[in-house]
Amino acid sequence: LPSPSPPLLAELEATVEHADLDPAVHVILLSGNGKGFCGGYDLVDSAEGQGRMSEEGAAPPTGSPLDPLVMSSNHDPSRTWDPMVDYAMMSRNVRAFMSLFHCGKPVVCKVHGFCVAGGTDMALCSDLLVIARDAKIGYPPARVWGSPTTSMWAHRLGPQRAKALAVHRRFTLRRGSGRMGSGDRGALARGGRRTGGDPRERIARMPLNQLMMMKLGRSTFKG
Amino acid sequence: LPSPSPPLLAELEATVEHADLDPAVHVILLSGNGKGFCGGYDLVDSAEGQGRMSEEGAAPPTGSPLDPLVMSSNHDPSRTWDPMVDYAMMSRNVRAFMSLFHCGKPVVCKVHGFCVAGGTDMALCSDLLVIARDAKIGYPPARVWGSPTTSMWAHRLGPQRAKALAVHRRFTLRRGSGRMGSGDRGALARGGRRTGGDPRERIARMPLNQLMMMKLGRSTFKG
Numbered sequence: 339l340p341s342p343s344p345p346l347l348a349e350l351e352a353t354v355e356h357a358d359l360d361p362a363v364h365v366i367l368l369s370g371n372g373k374g375f376c377g378g379y380d381l382v383d384s385a386e387g388q389g390r391m392s393e394e395g396a397a398p399p400t401g402s403p404l405d406p407l408v409m410s411s412n413h414d415p416s417r418t419w420d421p422m423v424d425y426a427m428m429s430r431n432v433r434a435f436m437s438l439f440h441c442g443k444p445v446v447c448k449v450h451g452f453c454v455a456g457g458t459d460m461a462l463c464s465d466l467l468v469i470a471r472d473a474k475i476g477y478p479p480a481r482v483w484g485s486p487t488t489s490m491w492a493h494r495l496g497p498q499r500a501k502a503l504a505v506h507r508r509f510t511l512r513r514g515s516g517r518m519g520s521g522d523r524g525a526l527a528r529g530g531r532r533t534g535g536d537p538r539e540r541i542a543r544m545p546l547n548q549l550m551m552m553k554l555g556r557s558t559f560k561g
Numbered sequence: 562l563p564s565p566s567p568p569l570l571a572e573l574e575a576t577v578e579h580a581d582l583d584p585a586v587h588v589i590l591l592s593g594n595g596k597g598f599c600g601g602y603d604l605v606d607s608a609e610g611q612g613r614m615s616e617e618g619a620a621p622p623t624g625s626p627l628d629p630l631v632m633s634s635n636h637d638p639s640r641t642w643d644p645m646v647d648y649a650m651m652s653r654n655v656r657a658f659m660s661l662f663h664c665g666k667p668v669v670c671k672v673h674g675f676c677v678a679g680g681t682d683m684a685l686c687s688d689l690l691v692i693a694r695d696a697k698i699g700y701p702p703a704r705v706w707g708s709p710t711t712s713m714w715a716h717r718l719g720p721q722r723a724k725a726l727a728v729h730r731r732f733t734l735r736r737g738s739g740r741m742g743s744g745d746r747g748a749l750a751r752g753g754r755r756t757g758g759d760p761r762e763r764i765a766r767m768p769l770n771q772l773m774m775m776k777l778g779r780s781t782f783k784g
Contacts, residue, residue, distance in 0.1 A: 356621075356622060358649075359621045359622055359625035359626065359627060359649070360622040360624075360625060361622070361624040361625060361626075361631075362622075362624075398579075398582045399579060399582055399583040399584070399585075401583075401584040401585075402582035402583060402584060403582065403584075404582060422665070425665075426581075426582070426665055442645070442648075442649055
């Protein structure tokens with residue numbers, strides 16, 4: 339799958355809605371058709387104007403939180419960051435991912451190769467996972483660029499294990515078991531590996547606001 | 562406001578989203594511009610083909626739960642009613658109403674004249690209510706045609722009072738106080754009048770499936 343840009347997300351939401359309404363469709367299948375599932379947000383595109391809309395979609399009003407200029411100036415280190423501008427943009431992405439979760443029919447997702455960062459959201463919001471033996475699943479931005487955007491790690495792992503993963507365990511690449519239907523007991527359910535060092539040191543190295551966000555995002559989760 | 566038909570609901574959702582993104586908008590105001598706020602679903606239109614889509618909107622697939630023929634044949638008394646067909650249609654209406662509740666900016670709703678049945682959903686999903694002294698608010702279909710579609714009566718009144726209203730109190734017309742800002746302590750917060758008779762008789766007259774739906778809809782509410 340390409341990176342979750344606004345046009346891709348609008349297409350995802352519209353396709354899921356159409357399949358959900360089509361009486362001939364009993365199951366929705368999601369997979370990447372390249373060398374991996376999805377590599378996450380395109381950070382170059384993000385820096386250079388992520389807010390571009392699909393041609394069909396209605397353009398957001400000038401100066402909206404989806405305006406590329408607004409997004410980039412909100413990340414200007416010399417200015418104050420407005421969390422509500424970020425939330426207005428990212429919560430719309432999460433709403434698009436969650437169309438997989440909220441639609442009326444089961445969504446089966448096949449994960450192969452890399453499934454990383456923003457790419458994990460689409461896998462996590464699916465109902466059933468089939469994970470290839472060579473799959474590499476992880477969330478490298480966590481602890482540096484804020485909390486994972488969906489609460490679906492907690493939904494998969496339970497809040498307690500998701501909390502450990504968010505604050506001190508290795509939030510990175512795990513192999514799937516490769517067996518059909520085993521996804522939910524596989525990579526996304528094992529909760530990361532212990533790291534070699536002292537977890538207290540790992541926690542102490544995190545910026546305080548990131549740490550508080552990681553805890554908030556897991557503690558307020560309602561299953 | 563006209564009856565909540567699919568084109569009106571699509572327009573409501575799109576207008577709320579646009580206002581939510583527009584940085585010049587601080588508050589969203591909702592009111593009827595006729596002799597009342599909203600009279601609810603148009604039952605004639607409903608019987609004759611409620612599923613018509615707005616001209617701009619993508620047409621749902623043939624045979625979908627939004628197809629007028631599917632809806633009307635699902636209400637053919639000689640055939641078995643499929644609750645999931647009804648849910649697929651009505652949950653999309655609720656999603657449109659709830660765009661008022663979920664958008665990032667406060668929604669102030671003015672209620673005057675009649676605000677009845679499906680029309681109450683738009684008022685209930687708003688954040689703040691201003692209710693005219695002459696307003697008449699109620700949900701006459703309840704107890705005959707199923708539970709109110711949103712859970713917002715419970716949100717306004719609390720689950721316990723909403724439950725009493727749903728199963729034995731008079732679920733009908735109440736006056737607002739007419740004072741600015743008093744809406745939340747006014748008509749929608751008083752929870753209906755006691756009826757003259759024995760509440761046990763009133764409950765005993767309700768069909769069992771309606772009674773169970775009324776209780777389920779209130780008991781599973783999470784505030």
